[in-house]
Amino acid sequence: MSADKFSNPVVRWIDHRLPIFSFMDHELNEYPTPKNLNYFWNFGSLAGVSLVIMIVTGIVLAMSYTPHVDHAFQSVERIMRDVNHGWLLRYIHMNGASFFFIVVFIHIFRGLYYGSYKAPRELLWILGVLILLLMMATAFMGYVLPWGQMSFWGATVITNLFSAIPFIGDSIVTMLWGGFSVDNPTLNRFFALHYLMPFLIVGVVILHLVALHRFGSNNPIGIDPSGPQDTVPFHPYYTIKDFFGLSVFLSLFAAAIFFFPNFMGHPDNYIPANPMQTPAHIVPEWYFLPFYAILRAVPDKLGGVLAMFGAIAVLFILPWLDRSPIRSGNFRPIFRIFFWVFLADCIALGYLGGMPAEGIYVVLSRVATAWYFLHFLVILPLLSVIETPKPLPQSLSKSVLGGTAMAGAASAVKEKM
Amino acid sequence: MKWQIPFIVSWILTVSHALAAGSGDVVLKHKDWSFNGPFGTLDKAAMQRGFQAYREICASCHSLDYIAFRNLADLGYNEAEIKAFAAEYEVQDGPNDEGEMFMRPGIAADRFPAPYPNEAAARAGNGGAYPPDLSLITKARANGPDYLYSLLTSYKDAPKGKNVPDGMYYNVAYPGNLIAMPQPIYGEDVTYTDGAPTDVSSIASDLVYFLTWTAEPSIEKRKRTGVKVMIFLLIMVGMSYGAMKFIWADVKKA
Numbered sequence: 001m002s003a004d005k006f007s008n009p010v011v012r013w014i015d016h017r018l019p020i021f022s023f024m025d026h027e028l029n030e031y032p033t034p035k036n037l038n039y040f041w042n043f044g045s046l047a048g049v050s051l052v053i054m055i056v057t058g059i060v061l062a063m064s065y066t067p068h069v070d071h072a073f074q075s076v077e078r079i080m081r082d083v084n085h086g087w088l089l090r091y092i093h094m095n096g097a098s099f100f101f102i103v104v105f106i107h108i109f110r111g112l113y114y115g116s117y118k119a120p121r122e123l124l125w126i127l128g129v130l131i132l133l134l135m136m137a138t139a140f141m142g143y144v145l146p147w148g149q150m151s152f153w154g155a156t157v158i159t160n161l162f163s164a165i166p167f168i169g170d171s172i173v174t175m176l177w178g179g180f181s182v183d184n185p186t187l188n189r190f191f192a193l194h195y196l197m198p199f200l201i202v203g204v205v206i207l208h209l210v211a212l213h214r215f216g217s218n219n220p221i222g223i224d225p226s227g228p229q230d231t232v233p234f235h236p237y238y239t240i241k242d243f244f245g246l247s248v249f250l251s252l253f254a255a256a257i258f259f260f261p262n263f264m265g266h267p268d269n270y271i272p273a274n275p276m277q278t279p280a281h282i283v284p285e286w287y288f289l290p291f292y293a294i295l296r297a298v299p300d301k302l303g304g305v306l307a308m309f310g311a312i313a314v315l316f317i318l319p320w321l322d323r324s325p326i327r328s329g330n331f332r333p334i335f336r337i338f339f340w341v342f343l344a345d346c347i348a349l350g351y352l353g354g355m356p357a358e359g360i361y362v363v364l365s366r367v368a369t370a371w372y373f374l375h376f377l378v379i380l381p382l383l384s385v386i387e388t389p390k391p392l393p394q395s396l397s398k399s400v401l402g403g404t405a406m407a408g409a410a411s412a413v414k415e416k417m
Numbered sequence: 418m419k420w421q422i423p424f425i426v427s428w429i430l431t432v433s434h435a436l437a438a439g440s441g442d443v444v445l446k447h448k449d450w451s452f453n454g455p456f457g458t459l460d461k462a463a464m465q466r467g468f469q470a471y472r473e474i475c476a477s478c479h480s481l482d483y484i485a486f487r488n489l490a491d492l493g494y495n496e497a498e499i500k501a502f503a504a505e506y507e508v509q510d511g512p513n514d515e516g517e518m519f520m521r522p523g524i525a526a527d528r529f530p531a532p533y534p535n536e537a538a539a540r541a542g543n544g545g546a547y548p549p550d551l552s553l554i555t556k557a558r559a560n561g562p563d564y565l566y567s568l569l570t571s572y573k574d575a576p577k578g579k580n581v582p583d584g585m586y587y588n589v590a591y592p593g594n595l596i597a598m599p600q601p602i603y604g605e606d607v608t609y610t611d612g613a614p615t616d617v618s619s620i621a622s623d624l625v626y627f628l629t630w631t632a633e634p635s636i637e638k639r640k641r642t643g644v645k646v647m648i649f650l651l652i653m654v655g656m657s658y659g660a661m662k663f664i665w666a667d668v669k670k671a
Contacts (some may be wrong), residue, residue, distance in 0.1 A: 001651060077483050087633070116471065240660055240661045243657050247653045247657045251650040251654055258640060280592070
């Protein structure tokens, strides 16, 4: 990358010594990107924007928040009432968590459908799963900070899970709590960690991007671009497309913030934490409900905890469970059916996680949990052997059938949406 | 109508939760509140009446911790009126130069003094039941405004066979149908200066307006800002879509 491509002499001087402008030009401007990406490829940049929104609002909220059991709830109400535009900041942050998860879940399911986890993108995928784990820990600790009833009891239930670990479980719980119950030390360390972890996420996101830019984006056809005729420069083609996606995302996000800010929350969290009074139903935030359903589906405590963490752990080894060389679900007729069944299964788990653990809900939770693991551990490995994929196009622009393939593939993509 | 979908979904969830709990059916009345919907506004006259009803009916047991007298400006009161309201209360201050705590008349910056010094005193004064703080009550209950309105207007004689213990009252809006709060409103409990009706449901409705405001004083500002932000964003969606189509025009043909 020669420095003389920049006309500004100051830029040229800096770039010669510290090639940040060349770097940005290479990674954000001319970076070749498959030209057939559909709107599901917008969600990566949306996740990045969500992370920035959460960090910025979070830092400003921290300026007015007091991490103490006697003052936390009041300080949040003070933000809502007395801090200039505090209600807006807090509603953005509160709903931002939900929207971040919506975006990331769509991003993950896009990866699952189009086989974005397959070689050579295994590490890219694993770093993504790591981001999901960090996000879950961050969101969980953030939900504790307002110190409402659900904050307190959610923290109690989830931290207690660690006591299921043999031998060292109780010590781990004591360490998490900083004492013998969820109390002020718990709130203090959760606040410290809630402030720290988003920056760890930023670090992993950078690695995620480095890994992404090594081979570039996957695409709906799932074959590698064969040359410049298959790609377009990132700028302006994908900067404008991402900007359009961002506009749509912000519109939905703003509608939630301004018109239904508490829809995704729980009314009990507007009651100050009371260790003497358990709420009728302790439910985690909606984005944890599928995992909560898996936790409760297993009758044994340790088994439930293992299943819940296993549900994430299985994602780490997904690239080696699905051995089919075909990436895109568009060319895998049987996989495609099981993909939609799996999506329905995850939504069902989410619903069941919100229902009381009794009667038919327990039975359904067990079936849905079993299917979750069956999908990864049996169906995907089996499909990679028995499935006959549809013929792949020769390139993103041409096809085996000659000429009309791009149109055919594009319509297949449209069907999916 | 689309914006109502979350309300409907949350209502269904609430009802199914209540039914699943199996502890007595909760029957809620649904009212078309002026603050519902994206263009919703608070009714200042109703809030002022609700404020009066709170002071004369609820305040003997229920605190309003998060509201300061200065906040009453939102209800349309001027500075002199707010100072007069505040001065009606005695507030503990101190310590003074001698190290003594002392009582003084309230000022606009004070918060509403609570009726009881602590929870134990509140329980002792109410047969063991704790009257919750009302500042956030409409946000702290599912379908808060409807719930509060229903609770205040759903005291009934218990059906035959339903055992109502001493100090408990039958109310179909309360989970479990047995509530420790005696019926607070019977009608004509207050005399409004604006001559508004004082039947049970009118007073209950006025209280809902007041307590919806106390739960979220920014509710009107939030919705007004929201409408402006949505207009901005929808224009942005349209323009960025046009720009995207313009930029991509040559690629799609290739």
